Amino acid sequence: MRTKALSPLNIAVHLSVLLLVILWTLPTLGILVTSLRDKNQIVASGWWTALSSSSQNSMYRAPGADAQKQDGNLFVITGNILEGGGGKVTGFGTSSLKPEEYKAGATADLKDGEKLTVEENGDFRLTSETKFEGGRGQRIFFTATTPPKFTLDNYRTVLSAEGIGRSFLNSLTVSIPATIIPILVAAFAAYALAWMPFPGRSLLLAVIVGLLVVPLQMSLIPLLRMYNDIGLFFGVPSKTYLGIWLAHMGFGLPLAIYLLRNYIAGLPREIMESARVDGASDFKIFIKIVLPLSYPALASFSIFQFLWTWNDLLVAMVFLGTGNDELVLTGRLVNLLGSRGGNWEILTASAFITIIVPVLVFFVLQRYLVRGLLAGSVKGG
Incomplete structure (x- = not known):
């Protein structure tokens, strides 16, 4: 049986993909190797010399x-x-x-x-x-x-630090709801913008796209003042998980609506029309048809939103606080380093501990990532 030879274009594509994989993998490998090395050897030489004297x-x-x-x-x-x-x-x-x-x-x-x-x-x-x-x-x-000397002392220092377990749970408490809530809200909004005609729909979509370029730092203080004023009016404490969930929802909604709207608008029109002929309401169409078919887009946005909320420090410090009971994992690790960079050798171990959860989330949902991001790039509603 004769095998088909690869064309020069296919070879170039494969080599380009291999190069990109190497470029993305090397930094993570460097962080892992450095986190396992002795403190003095980290100063003396780079991680690529870890196996030599x-x-x-x-x-x-x-x-x-x-x-x-x-x-x-x-x-x-x-x-x-x-x-x-x-x-x-x-x-x-x-x-x-x-x-x-x-x-x-x-x-x-x-x-x-x-x-x-x-x-x-x-x-x-x-x-x-x-x-x-x-x-x-x-x-x-x-x-x-x-x-060469390898040790787990850096990991022991980080994992045995006071309050590290509490901060890990705080990060999960922030990240999981701050990922789920924007997805639910954005999915309803995306369906309405894609399949429910109403006055001003195009203008509303243009505003949402424009919000994608609004810097976080510009809107953070006005949003905090508004939240504090509402909290004072209703007697709600200012530093709560509800506040940071709403903040992350506000910052994440524009991108979520944009991605989901493109995907939902690309779904076959015949399915929607058949459901309406059978007497299904928009709510039933959304729940029974649109949501199951939109899983790739939902998963792709979940990756981005979880990565953002898990690694966030600024919004967490503003809306949640910096107390020992409220501090998230990123803030706790920054405190371990000290204001003058003390214990700097634990930096790579801290970084690797921080990326473990996002990496697991990425590998679980990565097969849907490209399919969700490319949805609607050719065909739109």
Whole structure:
């Protein structure tokens, strides 16, 4: 049986798709690998060198005078500058400007007759003819080649942080209703704009399309003031889940209506006419026919809306608050990093933990994504 050869165009398409897949996958792979590496090795080299040894400059402070022992006429302080972590010392020094002033195994002459010897395995020997004095020990700067080291410490730090579980539940409490509510409202509106003629329908659709370009930051403060005024009038607290659900619904409705309207308008007209001939109302047509046939479009919008609400921090802080009981996952992870970037090594672990849920949602619904986005691009109502 003869097989059909691929044309140059097909080969180019396949190569382009493969390139796009690689470009989209590499950052995620980099985040995963970096999140599993040791803190010091993250600084020393990129994630693509994770399986090879890395060379890095470090500083070790020897024990103080309390750790000295007398060996004949000498007073000695010993230890290991690698602290049992493994690796090979290539050079050492007493200044941060010259971490390789002496080769491993050599002996350096220090002040007041003190001598320092550092071996390749990290063992050091600090000697003096007189007693060591002072509480702080000698600083030893060194360059070492260390083998690859992987650890789960970054994940333990994030997952064991106080309030992380509560923040995870807060994000789910925000994201799930903020995804479902706009879909329900937009589906009804999209059906009306597609199949129910009424005065001003085209103008209303143009307004909805125009709302797609309104920046979130421009409408956030007016929306918050309006919500607070209504809350004061009816005696409703300002920081509630209802407020953030309504905010996300308002920001998500224009895109949802636009996508769903294009899809619903592309459904066969014969099905609608047959249902009306049989005496079905618009509500029954919508529930029994339109919704089941619109699942691809509903799923594609669900992906976008869930990703937006899950990763959101600004709207959550404004409408929900920043207290320990209200803080969402993204806000909790930002607090873990600190205002000055402390514990920065947990950044990649935090990022990977954050994207796990959106990635699961995407893989569950991804087969409907392209079909829903392309719906109505050729044929419209």
